[in-house]
Amino acid sequence: MDYRKELQKWGAKAYEILMAEELQRQEEIKREKELARNPETFIDKAKKGDVDAILKLKEFEKEGNETAKDALEKLYWDGNKEHAVGTVVIRDGLTSIGNGAFEGCKSLKEIVVPEGLSSIGERAFDDCESLKEIVLPDGLTSIGWSAFYGCKSLKEIVLPDGLTSIGDGHLKIARR
Numbered sequence: 001m002d003y004r005k006e007l008q009k010w011g012a013k014a015y016e017i018l019m020a021e022e023l024q025r026q027e028e029i030k031r032e033k034e035l036a037r038n039p040e041t042f043i044d045k046a047k048k049g050d051v052d053a054i055l056k057l058k059e060f061e062k063e064g065n066e067t068a069k070d071a072l073e074k075l076y077w078d079g080n081k082e083h084a085v086g087t088v089v090i091r092d093g094l095t096s097i098g099n100g101a102f103e104g105c106k107s108l109k110e111i112v113v114p115e116g117l118s119s120i121g122e123r124a125f126d127d128c129e130s131l132k133e134i135v136l137p138d139g140l141t142s143i144g145w146s147a148f149y150g151c152k153s154l155k156e157i158v159l160p161d162g163l164t165s166i167g168d169g170h171l172k173i174a175r176r
Contacts, residue, residue, distance in 0.1 A: 039068040046071065051088055055101060090114055097124045099144065106130060109153075113137060120147050122167060129153060136160050143167060 039060040045053035060068030087110040099121035110133045122144035131151045138160045145167030
């Protein structure tokens with residue numbers, strides 16, 4: 001028995017298996033990327049209040065995607081429907097809430113933000129009529145223009161000492 005030929009045969013077979021697995025992995029990555037570019041992937045999660053999915057739909061909307069725009073309108077701006085979200089907890093690690101991120105979320109009552117949050121964008125919570133409570137973390141340095149405009153139920157916002165920039169808009173405020 002020639003061991004070299006046997007080893008070469010087994011090595012070739014192992015290589016073939018590894019290449020097939022790698023090809024399968026590459027296909028899975030390709031499918032995941034395709035799904036990530038499809039707003040429909042995020043709609044069901046957004047309906048259940050998944051903040052990351054909502055923010056992803058907002059990105060698609062900004063790119064002009066009509067499917068994302070329609071989905072967001074159904075979630076937030078249809079005055080005849082109540083959106084299921086009452087409280088949203090922003091995940092740790094998020095440092096910024098983008099412009100208009102929750103704009104028009106009429107049934108949003110409370111938002112819990114992580115300690116690492118450093119900025120809130122323009123109109124981030126504009127027209128969130130039911131928003132009653134938001135506790136701003138000490139590390140927050142910037143609040144954009146009209147970030148809380150139209151938040152009729154929000155009676156007070158306590159501003160952290162480290163805040164260096166605040167845009168225009170209607171707020172009732174108290175200093176920590």
